[in-house]
Amino acid sequence: MSRDSLxxxxxxxxxxxxxxxxxxxxxxxxxxxxxxxxGPNGAxxxxxxxxxxxxxxxxxxDIVFCGxxxxxxxxxxxxxxxxxxxxxxxxxFPGMTVLEHVLVGLHRQARAGxxxxxxxxxxxxxxERRLREEAEALLDRLDLLPWAEVPVETLPxxxxxxxxxxxxxxxxxxxxxxxxPGSGLNPTEKQAMSQLVRGLRDEGIxxxxxxxxxxxxxxxxxxxxxxxxxxxxxxxxxQQVQRDPRVVAxxxxxxxxx
Amino acid sequence: MMARAWGRTWFLxxxxxxxxxxVELAWPGTVARLTRxxxxxxxxIRAGLFTVVxxxxxxxxxxxxxxxxxxxxxxxxGAFASAIFTVRAQALGIPPSVAGAWWWPWLVMLLAAVAxxxxxLGVGWVILRLRGHYLAMATLGLGIIVxxxxxxxxxxxxxxxxxxxxxxxxxxxxRVGGAELWPVQVYxxxxxxxxxxxxxxxxNVVHSPAGRALRALHGSELAAESVGVDVGRLxxxxxxxxxxxxxxxxxxYAHFQAxxxxxxxxxxxxLELVVMSAVGGMSSIWGAPLGALAVxxxxxLLRTHVLGFVPAVSGELEPVVFGLMLVVIMMFWPAGLVSSxxxxxxxWASR
Numbered sequence: 001m002s003r004d005s006l007x008x009x010x011x012x013x014x015x016x017x018x019x020x021x022x023x024x025x026x027x028x029x030x031x032x033x034x035x036x037x038x039g040p041n042g043a044x045x046x047x048x049x050x051x052x053x054x055x056x057x058x059x060x061x062d063i064v065f066c067g068x069x070x071x072x073x074x075x076x077x078x079x080x081x082x083x084x085x086x087x088x089x090x091x092x093f094p095g096m097t098v099l100e101h102v103l104v105g106l107h108r109q110a111r112a113g114x115x116x117x118x119x120x121x122x123x124x125x126x127x128e129r130r131l132r133e134e135a136e137a138l139l140d141r142l143d144l145l146p147w148a149e150v151p152v153e154t155l156p157x158x159x160x161x162x163x164x165x166x167x168x169x170x171x172x173x174x175x176x177x178x179x180x181p182g183s184g185l186n187p188t189e190k191q192a193m194s195q196l197v198r199g200l201r202d203e204g205i206x207x208x209x210x211x212x213x214x215x216x217x218x219x220x221x222x223x224x225x226x227x228x229x230x231x232x233x234x235x236x237x238x239q240q241v242q243r244d245p246r247v248v249a250x251x252x253x254x255x256x257x258x
Numbered sequence: 259m260m261a262r263a264w265g266r267t268w269f270l271x272x273x274x275x276x277x278x279x280x281v282e283l284a285w286p287g288t289v290a291r292l293t294r295x296x297x298x299x300x301x302x303i304r305a306g307l308f309t310v311v312x313x314x315x316x317x318x319x320x321x322x323x324x325x326x327x328x329x330x331x332x333x334x335x336g337a338f339a340s341a342i343f344t345v346r347a348q349a350l351g352i353p354p355s356v357a358g359a360w361w362w363p364w365l366v367m368l369l370a371a372v373a374x375x376x377x378x379l380g381v382g383w384v385i386l387r388l389r390g391h392y393l394a395m396a397t398l399g400l401g402i403i404v405x406x407x408x409x410x411x412x413x414x415x416x417x418x419x420x421x422x423x424x425x426x427x428x429x430x431x432x433r434v435g436g437a438e439l440w441p442v443q444v445y446x447x448x449x450x451x452x453x454x455x456x457x458x459x460x461x462n463v464v465h466s467p468a469g470r471a472l473r474a475l476h477g478s479e480l481a482a483e484s485v486g487v488d489v490g491r492l493x494x495x496x497x498x499x500x501x502x503x504x505x506x507x508x509x510x511y512a513h514f515q516a517x518x519x520x521x522x523x524x525x526x527x528x529l530e531l532v533v534m535s536a537v538g539g540m541s542s543i544w545g546a547p548l549g550a551l552a553v554x555x556x557x558x559l560l561r562t563h564v565l566g567f568v569p570a571v572s573g574e575l576e577p578v579v580f581g582l583m584l585v586v587i588m589m590f591w592p593a594g595l596v597s598s599x600x601x602x603x604x605x606w607a608s609r
Contacts, residue, residue: 053484079486091484093477096470103467104474108486110467114495117466118459124466131467164481171485 006031006175006206007052012061014047021047023230024061029175034197034207036221036238038214040250043227045210046088049177052208053085054078065175080108084173086164088180088210092152099148101163102135105170109134135170142166142196158189165196169205176200178209182216194220218242226250267544268458275450278302282443296558299442303514305550306449310507312535312546313453313460314500319532320540321469322496323476324386325394328401329531332374332501334523336508338408339370341426341518342419349417360433367509371502378501382494401528409520425519432513449510453547456503460543463499472496526577533580537587539594548595556583 005028014022022044029035037045050056052063054075063070065081073081084105093101110131112124139145142162147155152163161181168176181197182190194216201207211217217224218238226233226241228250234241241247281288282299290298315329343350343366347357356362385396407413408420420426431440432448439448463469475482475489483489512518530553538549560579591597 055480055483074488074490075480075483076486076488079484085484087481087484091478091481093474093481096473096477100470100473104470104482104487105485107467107471112467114463114468114492114499117468118463118499120462120466128467167481167485 004030006033006066007208008062008064009048009052010062010064012048012051012058012063014044014051014056015059021230022051022058022227025227025230025232026061027225027232027235029206029208031174031206032201032204033223034201034209034221036217036224037208037210037227038212038217038224038241039227039233042229044230045227046179048227049085049179049208049210052078053083053177079171079173082172082174083177084168084171084175085177086161086168086179086181088183090157090160090164092160092163094153095151097149097151098144098155098163098166099132099135099139101152101167102138102170103131105167106131106135108171138166138170142169157184158186161185161189161193162196169200173205176205176207178207178211180210180212182211182213190216214242265461268454268461271457271547272454275454279443279446279450282446286441286443295562296555299446301554301558303442303446303449305547305554306446306453307507307511307514308531308534308550308554309453309547310456310510311504311531312538312550313456313543314503315531315535316538316540316543316546317460317463317472317496318500319535320542320545321464321472321476322493324493324497325390326397326497326500326528327394327525327532328397328399328404328528329500329504330523330525330527331401331404332378332504333508333511333527333531334404334408334518334520335374335377336367336370336505337512337518337523338420338426338508339373339505340366340509340512341429343370344430345426345428346419349419360435363430363432363509363513367506370509371505374505375498375502379494379498382497383490386490386493386497398525398528402525405520405524408523420520423520425517427517429512429516429518431516445514449514452506452510456506457543457546459503460546464543468492530580533584535594536584537594539591539596541593542596545594545596552595553580553583 007029009025009027011024011026012022013020013024025044025048037048039045047056051058052070054070054073054077058071065083068081070078070081093104096104110127112127116124136145136148139148142165144159144162144166147159152160155163161184165181178197181193185193190213197207197209197220209217209221221238223236224238224241225235226244226247233246233250234244278289286299289302311329311333315326318324318326340363343352344357344363348354381400385393385400388396409423411418411420411422415422431438432445433439439445471482471487471492475487475492479489534549534553535545536549537552538547539545556579587594
């Protein structure tokens with residue numbers, strides 16, 4: 001494996017009570033890349049994301065990000081190291097506005113302990129003003145500014161995906177994990193999302209995404225990895241992966257089961 | 259340097275508190291006369307004490323979404339710490355020159371709050387991993403354990419520190435220099451200064467990154483963690499803060515009542531706190547004083563106006579009415595009195 005990888009997954013196995021979700025999976029994500037992860041339902045894609053985001057710990061193997069192992073770290077440390085994510089089933093904070101979601105994303109930058117918050121130190125107020133400006137700039141970039149003060153539960157699904165993305169970007173990630181960013185979106189929204197992801201890559205954010213929509217992922221990713229039944233089936237440029245007989249078989253196989 | 263995040267409503271509330279206190283100070287008993295015995299200085303002090311506890315409980319339950327059915331335990335620990343270290347100072351080997359000084363009870367109050375907060379931080383670190391009903395059960399258990407430990411003399415009957423069932427009598431009044439903060443009309447100011455202070459503290463937390471993080475982890479711990487919120491730590495911290503506030507209120511209670519008994523801090527009082535929190539509105543700092551006042555007023559109303567007409571029943575009607583009240587509130591104002599339009603008009607200014 002090359003030395004210049006941002007994320008290296010090394011022979012990772014994850015078992016839940018004996019049920020093997022991932023078995024000896026190795027792959028890498030290079031900086032500046034948009035990498036796609038595909039595979040039939042239950043292949044272990046979200047499990048792999050949860051391992052990278054430190055929401056789960058691998059049963060065996062190692063995950064190395066920027067040269068340091070993520071194994072054993074709590075999830076908030078992954079965010080501190082520069083890994084941000086969105087969720088397959090959108091995870092928002094009910095009752096909070098769109099702006100507040102981004103401000104929570106900027107939590108790390110507030111650097112304010114509970115004591116400083118309880119006393120509302122002047123430094124905190126100054127930081128708060130700066131964060132607010134930054135949050136608004138971010139919302140503006142994602143065309144969410146008109147909804148800044150709107151509670152999220154009143155928003156349509158397509159916007160929620162973008163709110164999640166805004167919140168993740170607030171972390172200023174080096175690596176962005178997108179778990180099915182296109183699901184639940186209409187074709188126009190999907191196109192806009194693809195455009196947005198490309199823009200992020202151009203700014204230097206590395207993107208690793210799980211996506212079911214083949215047109216979307218093949219058009220977007222520089223490289224695609226395929227998981228099936230917890231194992232890495234193959235890896236390579238989209239065109240090559242698409243033609244791979246093993247991939248075709250895996251997807252047809254799924255079709256037979258269904 | 260400190261700034262404030264609490265706005266106009268807080269100052270209005272402070273002015274109202276001061277006005278009522280001023281009138282009571284000049285013409286004692288006025289409030290009771292005007293309300294035909296419904297509201298007394300005693301009731302207002304209790305409301306102030308509960309407000310301090312409820313600010314913490316609302317941050318914990320309403321904002322962070324972590325249930326506590328044992329909050330009266332921390333209230334009791336503060337009360338007993340103050341009672342033990344003032345009344346039993348001699349037995350504990352504290353020199354009279356220290357124990358007799360005016361600042362001693364204040365120092366005890368402070369140290370008790372710190373100790374109770376540290377205790378809650380440790381306990382919270384462990385039990386706040388639990389969620390929903392399991393957390394509720396754990397805090398319930400904690401409350402009962404603390405109650406039993408207080409009742410059973412901390413397991414050291416020969417020292418008789420807590421006084422067992424009978425508790426401790428003769429807790430001294432608070433003083434500043436040579437001046438005793440008594441009668442009750444004076445003590446009112448002490449308690450409500452604490453209540454307003456707690457509310458300011460609570461409002462500061464709510465309008466800060468920590469307050470946002472609390473609401474976020476309430477909504478989705480997974481998502482809050484994914485952006486770098488140390489959920490376990492923050493939950494333990496807010497649990498500790500709520501415990502420390504309850505401890506201060508307990509200390510103030512001990513010096514007010516001049517006597518403490520374990521039964522004041524058992525399971526039913528913990529439940530009463532939850533009812534107050536729900537009645538006032540747990541997702542609001544303003545719900546704290548509202549809930550405390552509303553429930554205490556209703557209790558008083560029952561005692562003076564209703565129970566008198568129903569000769570066959572004694573105090574046992576109270577829990578029944580509490581239960582009914584909780585059901586009605588949950589049905590019609592699930593967000594508490596704070597959510598009613600009229601109250602909101604007043605609260606809105608503070609946002």
